[in-house]
Amino acid sequence: MTAKKKVIIIGGGFGGISAAKSLANSQYEVTLIDKKNHHLFQPLLYQVASAALSPADISVPLREIVGHYPNILVLLDEVTNIDKDKKVIQCKSSKELPYDFLIVAPGSKPTYFGQDKWRQLAPGLKTLEDALTIRNKVLQSFEECEKNNSDELNFVIIGAGPTGVELAGAFAEIAYDILIKEFKNFDSKKAKIYLIEGGKEVLPAYSGKLSKKAQEYIEKLGVIVLTGDRVEEITDEYVKVGNRVIASKNIIWAAGNTTSALTKALIPDKEQGDDYADKMGRLYVEDNLSLKDYPSIFIIGDAANSKDKEGDPLPALAPVASQQGKHVAKQLLKEKSLPFQYLDKGTMATIGKYRAVVDFRGFKFSGLFAWICWCVVHILFLIDFRNRVMVFMQWGFAFFFKEKGVRIITENKYEHPE
Ligand SMILES: Cc1cc2nc3c(=O)[nH]c(=O)nc-3n(C[C@H](O)[C@H](O)[C@H](O)COP(=O)(O)OP(=O)(O)OC[C@H]3O[C@@H](n4cnc5c(N)ncnc54)[C@H](O)[C@@H]3O)c2cc1C
Structure with missing residues (x-):
């Protein structure tokens, strides 16, 4: 019996969780890694900040969402580096995990335009x-x-x-x-x-x-x-x-937002940074959402600069991330490359x-x-x-x-x- 291929998903936000759910009960051994133990519905975050809702109203433990599927392992850890050539990710806990396919969905964070203080x-x-x-x-x-x-x-x-x-x-x-x-x-x-x-x-x-x-x-x-x-x-x-x-x-x-530090680990050469990422740090992806020159790495959600039909970058929105997560899973399930098209909601x-x-x-x-x-x-x-x-x-x-x-x-x- 051949070993199941390994899919690692970094980030259990809108993109990561939709990829994981679509790969549930599939031919893959899936590991979902997030530095938080919960999925967060960010569009209602302002209601927690303004005392209208409680944190638990807009968040759910990742384990509760996908932990019961036999082929999905949920790990609470922060991914600190990706070795694209060895196909291994490194975590803060010093854990190293090999992958056949990697789905990178770490979202974004606020940027202070150089005024970090x-x-x-x-x-x-x-x-x-x-x-x-x-x-x-x-x-x-x-x-x-x-x-x-x-x-x-x-x-x-x-x-x-x-x-x-x-x-x-x-x-x-x-x-x-x-x-x-x-x-x-x-x-x-x-x-x-x-x-x-x-x-x-x-x-x-x-x-x-x-x-x-x-x-x-x-x-x-x-x-x-x-x-x-x-x-x-x-x-x-x-x-x-x-x-x-x-x-x-x-x-x-x-x-304003910029991408997470992790996306920088995917840029091969800092000198060529502009060829790989836009000003917000979002990585340019191929039509099927894979990283240039690395067909087994997919970038989705806020971390990706993926284009619409007119060639403009898609906005950083939850439906974009969710549809991209589903699309990558669909390609893995069908074992063939398919171009992504966003359905504007x-x-x-x-x-x-x-x-x-x-x-x-x-x-x-x-x-x-x-x-x-x-x-x-x-x-x-x-x-x-x-x-x-x-x-x-x-x-x-x-x-x-x-x-x-x-x-x-x-x-x-x-x-x-x-
Ligand atoms: C306040 C606010 C309001 C918003 N309102 C709307 C709205 O009304 N409508 C809309 O469509 N969109 C809205 N958005 C945008 C939407 O939430 C994002 O576009 C969407 O969450 C992107 O999904 P994602 O999967 O790329 O990232 P996220 O959903 O941000 O998930 C990223 C996940 O990756 C994890 N992670 C990050 N780095 C690492 C690492 N190194 N190792 C392990 N885990 C990591 C994080 O903990 C997080 O769980 C809003 C965003 C914010 C912040």
């Missing part, structure tokens, strides 16, 4: 730890104002992509709607929420019409939108944007309660109906039935009773890994 001052939103850090900081600031009889409270969110807009909307809801009745010495309506965008408009990746609509909605909620100026300085007391200095101890970074962002913008294959709409679509899609795409029920219940409760159930301050210090 800002990392500690302005946390990004990528992991559950990040979300809890932001939640703690924000809730603690309200408490400080109550203790000191102060109405001076500024939140600054840098970057007005979907994450920035969604966070700003959620903070406005907390400050201007939910907490208003609970403080005695502090008027939470006086808190200021700034949303800063270096480009000309909010949601720059959406059309002009939807960007304008989003800005109108977010300003109606009371958020101050500043566009066209880049952040020049961040300290633990203020942010400097153009000529303006905004005092704040609550600065959140939602301005549209993009959407919510702005506070009751408002959202949706771009569904050129059909653009906004408002209450868009918000209902946003809610339905996000419930449906949560990976686990329990998560769907929990999130549905939490949202129902918040909708009818205007409550944010998870306003708990816990002790944890922000230390963002490099």
Whole structure:
């Protein structure tokens, strides 16, 4: 009997988990390795940061998702290097594992455009730890104002992509709607929420019409939108944007992403880096998602620069990663190379309660109906039935009773890994 071929999947996010599920009960011996023990539904991370949901509502242990399949081994470890010629990966635990096929799906992380000292001052939103850090900081600031009889409270969110807009909307809801009745010495309506965008408009990746609509909605909620100026300085007391200095101890970074350090291990020669990776560090892939010159290594999700029909890079979105994971598995199951084609499922962002913008294959709409679509899609795409029920219940409760159930301050210090 011949030994089963080994497939290693690095990362149990949207890309990795869809590849693993598609390879369940197959002819391959699959190992899924992740440095976290859970799959995380990142699109709802901002709701953990704004105390609407608990961490467990949007995450599921990887072992629970695929650990019961006889041909899938789940390992909690960090992959630190890939030896492409020997076909071996190295882990932080010093474990070395050989592979026949490698699926690389380590996602991305926030980039501070060379200003790494800002990392500690302005946390990004990528992991559950990040979300809890932001939640703690924000809730603690309200408490400080109550203790000191102060109405001076500024939140600054840098970057007005979907994450920035969604966070700003959620903070406005907390400050201007939910907490208003609970403080005695502090008027939470006086808190200021700034949303800063270096480009000309909010949601720059959406059309002009939807960007304008989003800005109108977010300003109606009371958020101050500043566009066209880049952040020049961040300290633990203020942010400097153009000529303006905004005092704040609550600065959140939602301005840009780069790929994980691991993708660098796949670039053969640093001198030739530009031939292999784009400015965000995403690796260029062949039509079938394999790495140039290495047909047994596939790069998927946020780590890949894979092109659409027009030759533009596909966006860093969950459906892109999921479809790519499935596609790589399909090629392995059929043992033949097939070009990848992305089926565009549209993009959407919510702005506070009751408002959202949706771009569904050129059909653009906004408002209450868009918000209902946003809610339905996000419930449906949560990976686990329990998560769907929990999130549905939490949202129902918040909708009818205007409550944010998870306003708990816990002790944890922000230390963002490099
Ligand atoms: C706050 C936020 C909001 C978002 N909102 C939306 C949205 O509304 N709609 C949408 O479509 N997309 C959204 N996205 C983007 C979407 O989440 C990503 O495009 C998607 O998660 C990419 O999938 P992936 O599999 O490439 O990586 P990820 O899902 O990020 O998974 C990567 C996995 O790899 C693991 N890993 C990383 N490095 C290593 C290593 N060296 N060793 C072992 N494991 C490793 C990580 O722990 C992680 O589990 C959002 C992202 C964020 C951060």
